[in-house]
Amino acid sequence: xxxxxxxxxxxxxxxxxxxxxxxxxxxxxxxxxxxxxxxxxxxxxxxxxxxxxxxxxxxxxxxxxxxxxxxxxxxxxxxxxxxxxxxxxxxxxxxxxxxxxxxxxxxxxxx
Amino acid sequence: xxxxxxxxxxxxxxxxxxxxxxxxxxxxxxxxxxxxxxxxxxxxxxxxxxxxxxxxxxxxxxxxxxxxxxxxxxxxxxxxxxxxxxxxxxxxxxxxxxxxxxxxxxxxxxxxxxxxxx
Numbered sequence: 001x002x003x004x005x006x007x008x009x010x011x012x013x014x015x016x017x018x019x020x021x022x023x024x025x026x027x028x029x030x031x032x033x034x035x036x037x038x039x040x041x042x043x044x045x046x047x048x049x050x051x052x053x054x055x056x057x058x059x060x061x062x063x064x065x066x067x068x069x070x071x072x073x074x075x076x077x078x079x080x081x082x083x084x085x086x087x088x089x090x091x092x093x094x095x096x097x098x099x100x101x102x103x104x105x106x107x108x109x110x111x
Numbered sequence: 112x113x114x115x116x117x118x119x120x121x122x123x124x125x126x127x128x129x130x131x132x133x134x135x136x137x138x139x140x141x142x143x144x145x146x147x148x149x150x151x152x153x154x155x156x157x158x159x160x161x162x163x164x165x166x167x168x169x170x171x172x173x174x175x176x177x178x179x180x181x182x183x184x185x186x187x188x189x190x191x192x193x194x195x196x197x198x199x200x201x202x203x204x205x206x207x208x209x210x211x212x213x214x215x216x217x218x219x220x221x222x223x224x225x226x227x228x229x
Contacts, residue, residue, distance in 0.1 A: 043222070096209070
C-alpha cells in the first residue's frame with residue numbers, strides 16, 4: 001500500500017524568506033503523480049503544484065517549486081519569498097489508482 | 112470557487128443517527144471522490160465513482176455507503192454514527208477517473224461538510 005509521510009508537523013518562516021517542506025512516500029508503482037495541496041484556515045483544499053513521476057524535470061509554479069527524487073521517493077516543496085498569505089496547512093499527496101495524503105505540515109509565515 | 116458544491120455546510124447530530132451528505136460535481140465532471148478529514152489530520156480517501164459506477168474504494172467503513180446518481184450528483188450516507196465520525200467530509204470531482212497513475216485528471220475540491228456527532 002502506498003503511504004505518504006510528512007515528518008514536519010509544524011514549521012515557521014520569516015516573511016520574504018525561503019522554506020522547504022519535506023515529503024517521502026512509499027510505492028512499488030512506476031507511474032504516479034505527486035501533489036502539494038494548501039489548506040488555509042478556510043479549509044478549502046487548493047492545488048499548489050503537481051509532478052508527474054515520468055518527468056525528471058522538477059515542477060515550478062511561480063514562487064513554488066519541488067525537488068523530486070524518484071529513486072529516494074522524496075518530494076519536497078520549496079516556497080520562495082514567503083508571504084503572509086502562505087500561512088496554511090500543506091499536504092503532500094500521492095496518486096495512482098487513488099489519492100493518498102500525508103498528515104500535513106502547518107506552516108506559519110511571520111511578519 | 113471550485114465549482115463543486117456540498118450540502119449542508121454544517122451538520123450536528125447524535126450518536127446512533129444516520130445522515131446524508133450531498134455533493135454536486137463541476138459541470139462536465141464525471142468522477143466524484145469522497146474524503147474524510149479528522150481534526151488536524153490529512154485527508155483519508157473513502158470512495159470514488161465514475162459515471163455512476165463505483166471505481167475505487169479506500170478506507171470506508173461498512174457503516175458508510177455512497178452512490179452517484181444519473182445526474183452525477185453523489186451522496187454519502189453515514190449510519191450508526193459514533194463520536195469518532197466527527198470530521199470534515201470533502202467531495203472532489205474530476206473530468207475522468209484516475210487510471211493507474213498514467214492519466215491525470217485534476218481533482219477539484221468542494222468546501223466540505225463539517226459533521227459533529229454529540
